[in-house]
Amino acid sequence: AQSVTQLDSQVPVFEEAPVELRCNYSSSVSVYLFWYVQYPNQGLQLLLKYLSGSTLVKGINGFEAEFNKSQTSFHLRKPSVHISDTAEYFCAVSDSGSARQLTFGSGTQLTVLP
Amino acid sequence: NAGVTQTPKFQVLKTGQSMTLQCAQDMNHNSMYWYRQDPGMGLRLIYYSASEGTTDKGEVPNGYNVSRLNKREFSLRLESAAPSQTSVYFCASSEWTVNSPLHFGNGTRLTVT
Numbered sequence: 001a002q003s004v005t006q007l008d009s010q011v012p013v014f015e016e017a018p019v020e021l022r023c024n025y026s027s028s029v030s031v032y033l034f035w036y037v038q039y040p041n042q043g044l045q046l047l048l049k050y051l052s053g054s055t056l057v058k059g060i061n062g063f064e065a066e067f068n069k070s071q072t073s074f075h076l077r078k079p080s081v082h083i084s085d086t087a088e089y090f091c092a093v094s095d096s097g098s099a100r101q102l103t104f105g106s107g108t109q110l111t112v113l114p
Numbered sequence: 115n116a117g118v119t120q121t122p123k124f125q126v127l128k129t130g131q132s133m134t135l136q137c138a139q140d141m142n143h144n145s146m147y148w149y150r151q152d153p154g155m156g157l158r159l160i161y162y163s164a165s166e167g168t169t170d171k172g173e174v175p176n177g178y179n180v181s182r183l184n185k186r187e188f189s190l191r192l193e194s195a196a197p198s199q200t201s202v203y204f205c206a207s208s209e210w211t212v213n214s215p216l217h218f219g220n221g222t223r224l225t226v227t
Binding site for chain 2: 004009034036041042043044045046049051090102104105106107
C-alpha cells in the first residue's frame with residue numbers, strides 16, 4: 001500500500017510571495033498523484049492531478065505541481081499567493097486505477113498573511 | 115447544482131447512542147465513499163460502494179455500517195457511538211476510475227461524549 005508524507009503541517013507566507021508545499025510518496029512502479037484543497041468548513045475539491053505524460057501539471061487558481069519519479073515527490077507551487085489561497089492542502093496517491101485505493105497525506109495548512 | 119449533500123452538519127451523541135449520517139449525490143456517479151478526517155491524519159476511508167448494490171470495507175470500518183440505498187444515496191450508521199468516533203465525516207462520489215476526481219460534501223462534525 002502507498003504512503004504519503006506531507007513534510008510541513010503549517011506553512012505561513014506573506015501575500016504575493018511564492019510558496020511550495022511538499023509531498024513525497026512511497027515508491028511504486030506507477031502512480032497517480034493528486035492535490036486537493038479544503039477551504040474552511042467545506043469539503044475537499046480537486047486542485048490538479050498527474051496521471052501520465054508531462055511531469056509539470058497545471059491546476060486551478062494558478063497552482064502547478066511537478067512529478068519527480070526519481071525523488072518520489074509531487075510538490076505543489078504557486079509563484080504569488082493571495083489571501084484567498086488560505087486553506088488546507090492534501091496530497092493523495094493511488095498506485096492502481098481505482099479511486100478506492102487513494103491514500104491521503106496528513107495535510108498542510110497554508111496561511112497567507114497580509 | 116447541489117453536488118454531494120450531507121446531513122446533518124453537526125451532531126453531539128452520548129456514548130452508546132446510535133445515529134445515521136445521510137449522503138446524496140445528483141451527479142449520476144456510480145461510486146460513493148465515506149471518509150473520516152482527524153487532525154494530523156488526513157482522510158481515511160471507512161467504507162465505499164463501487165456501484166449500486168455493492169459495499170465494501172475501507173481502511174477503518176470497525177464500529178460502522180453502510181447502506182447504498184439507491185444510486186443517489188449512501189448512508190453511514192454508528193450503532194453504538196464511542197468517543198474515538200469523534201471526527202469530521204465526509205461523503206464523496208466519483209466514477210470508478212482514477213481519472214474521475216472525488217466530489218466531496220461539506221462534512222458532518224460529530225462529537226461523542
